[in-house]
Amino acid sequence: MADQDTLQYDGPAGGWGSLRGITRIFGKEWPSPGVLETLARQNKPGGFMCVSCAWTKPAHHSAFEFCENGAKATLWEQTTRRCTPEFFANHTVTDLKDWTDHDLEQTGRLTHPMRFDHASDRYVPCSWEEAFEGIGRELKALDPKSAVFYASGRASLETSYLYALFGRLYGHNNLPDSSNMCHETTSVALKKIIGAPVGTSVYEDFSTCDAIFFFGQNTGSNSPRFLHPLQDAVKRGCRIVTFNPVRERGLEAMINPQSPTEMLTGHETRISSHYLQVKAGGDIAALLGLCKHVLAKDDEAKRDGRSVLDRDFIKQHTHDFDAFEQLVRQTSWQEIEEHSGLTRVALEEAGQVYVEAERVIGIYGMGLTQQVHGFDNIGMFVNLLLMKGNIGRDGTGISPVRGHSNVQGQRTVGISEKPELVPLDRLEDMFGFTAPRDTGLTTVDACHGIMKGDVKAFIGLGGNFVRAIPEQEAMEAAWQRMRLxxxxxxKLNRSHLINGEIAYLLPCLGRSEEDLQESGPQIVTIEDTFSCIHGSIARRKPASEHLKSELAIVAGLAKATLPPNPKVLWDEWVSDYSKVRDLIEQTYPDQFHDFNKRVFTPGGFYRGNSARERIWKTESGRAEFTVPQQLSAHGFANAPGRYRLITLRSNDQFNTTVYGYSDRLRGIEGTRSVLLINPEDIAAAGLKAGQVVGLASDAEDGRKRYIGGLTVTPFDLPNGCIGGYYPELNPLIPLDHHDKASKTPAAKAVPVRIVT
Structure with missing residues (x-):
């Protein structure tokens, strides 16, 4: 529990603090002169789509349609700093390994294609022709199934489509992306439970819902523009109930930076009416408690001839309700309180908000997906919504908030290791080849393959894979044994310093930079968290004349690797991206009809969702009630001295990109080497605030994992739960500590011990 000595931030999200955060990065980066014009066009129809989170771009936009972290991402990309061949001539890769994530990216934009020279331990410049030829030669010499083509979440739909096509033409489905590290649990669980792998809500639902339930999502740091519709919802009477081990300020209070009145008066909006600090891994039990209260209220209502449950919906549209109901009735409140860390009274009060609301939206983030039983977390959340028919009506739905700007869209157009999710028959007809049908490698599978020596080549389309994955120490050693x-x-990051026998670093255009090809300036497209497609066109001068677009790089690699195919027209597609959109439309005609005509639809065009229409593409043909086999999602036993580590991102960070050392919304300044722990646990462990300690893995695999140099910092967390920053604490996560259904690393409850 919090006390007066607990570190905290008393101000609201947004407000002057947000503006100061943007100004600080502006001063640090000295971005190009046109950055203000880019920000003015950001996330607007016919403008530039933010490279940060996947929050939607509304048709009726504000004067400034960007948030603090979105502005930071644009400033970061538009920096005047340059990471040139001269920089690499002055620094060995071994020396650079001692640099922080922040300092590596502070070197600026990469300007030239580079090849790693083992003899000198340096990157040396090479031509694009040399790079493509060398990479193609290596790939042709390998078994295609020994190669992995990874994609981060920011590559456009056009690039993603061609990248997936390249992989399949080459001969594999080894196409993991950053979904595997964060929201793959969503696509696996929702696909099985409601027949659609993505959320069912749309932006307009937030203007008609009566209640919003949040689980494990940090809006204030990860998707701050979401705060605006939340503020509007609260002002019209919507009630917001939040479950999160960490008290995130964005879901407590907000001042709208675009409201002169709020900025001048300091008047803040209270966001959550109820804020419940569930234990890490306690969400199944918490959700079951809500469901138990709903059933109890339905029992009371039946005595008066009424019903709380939507029994017609349950009868017509769902399957296995009886088994679920039996579980809820048989589970005691004592068990629910023990596993959730919450009281019956608190859960009943939250449950009553659900009972009284006609329309409810369920929001969640990686607090649910990154657990060993994350599938069951999501299943229980859907159970709650199904009880009152809160899927498939306006103002309702299950709504995961996606992170990277196009991570959902990449899956939509074919980047998937699961061949059953891709229209392979259609691709074979279009391009005249036999597509591989075997299941490819997920991120975790790829890591196992690298450690075993089965994976010989890795191509990373963006991202910072080696830094983002679990088991970093062992993975870095194994990584260097790959051939390519x-x-x-x-920009430079940690993954670029861990190289195989042959390694290349290929610099690409940023999304904010003009992509000029033979047919003129090019448009790219992305998909937001609500399944809406948006066009993006850039105007800024590229950071270097030597940069190529991601699409041109993918095409260059493919041409150097694959035999000629008269139906595969790489040069034609690079010259005019609209022709790639024609291919996407041909491959997915129901979702992308008239693609090129709808690119700049205000608010994006909606590609549809069967579950929103109450068409359930499941085995039973109905939405599935699920019955979890355990009440804890963390996947390990409690033991004396064992803590549940929650890895966190600061609000001065996006994924592995660290903009600075100001985690303003948590009151942490100047450091990322902290161990967040509540005062009661500090006292019980015999520790003192300010003491420097280490964390050791307490997984039962017996492997030693350790991180030292962490300062004990009093913080408001549930007993037995501690916190620290991602990616610095990733080495403590075992590779096999992941969701059982999706293999998403379980970074929100990691078994550790404190070492003094």
Whole structure:
């Protein structure tokens, strides 16, 4: 529990703090002169789509349609700093391994294609022709199934489509992307439970819902523009109930930076009416408690001839309700309180908000997906919504908030290791080849393959894979035994310093930079968290004349690797991206009809969702009630001295990109080497605030994992739960500590011990 000595931030999200955060990065980066014009066009129809989170771009936009972290991402990309061949001539890769994530990216934009030279331990410049030829030669010499083509979540739909096509033409489905590390649990669980792998809500639902239930999502740092519709919803009477081990300020209070009145008066909006600090891994039990209250209220209502449950919906549209009901009735409140860390009274009060609301939206983030039993977390959340028919009506739905700007869209157009999710028959007809049908490698599978020596080549389309994955120490050692590693990037990061026998670093255009091809300036498209497609066109001058677009790089690699095919027209597609959109439309005609005509539809065009229409593409043909086999999602036993580590991102960070050392919304300044722990646990462990300690893995696999140099910092967390920053604490996560259904690393409840 919090006390007066607990570190905290008393101000609201947004407000002057947000503006100061943007100004600080502006001063640090000295971005190009046109950055203000880019920000003015950001997330607006006919403008530039933010490279940060996947929050939607509304048709009726504000004067400034960007948030603090979206502005930071644009400033970061538009920096005047340059990471040139001269920089690499002055620094060995071994020396650079001692640099922080922040300092590596502070070197600026990559300007030239580079090849790693083992003899000198340096990157040396090479031509694009040399790079493509060398990479193609290596890929042709390998078994295609020994190669992995990874994609981060920011590559456009056009690039993603061609990248997936390249992989399949080459001969594999080894196409993991950053979904595997964060929301793959969503696509696996929702696909099985409601027949659609993505959320069912749309932006307009937030203007008609009566209640919103949040689980494990940090809006204030990860998707701040979401705060605006939340503020509007609260002002019209919508009630917001939040479940999160961490008290995130964005879901407590907000001042709208675009409201002169709020900025001048300091008047803040209270966001959550109820805020419940569930234990890490306690969400199944918490959700079951809500469901238990709903059933109890339905029992009371039946005595008066009324019903709380939507029994017609349950009868017509769902399957296995009886088994679920039996579980809820048989589970005691004592068990629910023990596993959730919440009281019956608190859960009943939250449950009553659900009972009284006609329309409810369920929001969640990686607090649910990154657990060993994350599938059951999501299943229980859907159970709650199904009880009152809160899927498939306006103002309702299940709504995961996606992170990276096009991570959902990449899956939509074919980047998937699961061949059953891709229209392979259609691709074979279009391009005259036999597509591989075997299941490819997920991120976790790829890591196992690299450690075993089965994976010989890795191509990274963006991202910071080696830094983002679990088991970092062992993975870095194994990584260097691969034959080929290729990284496509805009800035230097840790993954570029861990190289195979042959390694290339290929610099690409940023999304904010003009992409000029033979037919003229090019448009790219992305998909937001609500399944809406948006066009993006950039105007800024590229950071270097030597940069190529991601699409051109993918095409260059493919041409150098694959035999000629009269139906595969790489040069034609690079010259005019609209022709790639024609291919996407041909491959997915129901979702992308008239693609080129709808690119700049205000608010994006909606590609549809069967579950929103109450068409359930499941085995039973109905929405599935699920019955979890355990009440805890963390996947390990409680033991004396064992803590549940929650890895966190600061609000001065996006994924592995660290903009600075100001986690303003948590009151942490100047450091990321902290161990967040509540005062009661500090006292019980015999620790003192300010003491420097380490964390050791307490997984039962017996492998030693350790991180030292962490300062004990009093913080408001549930007993037995501690916190620290991602990616610094990733080495403590075992590779096999992941969701059982999706293999998403379980980074929100990691078994550890404190070492003094």
């Amino acid at each position: 590693t290729v990284q496509i990037a805009t």
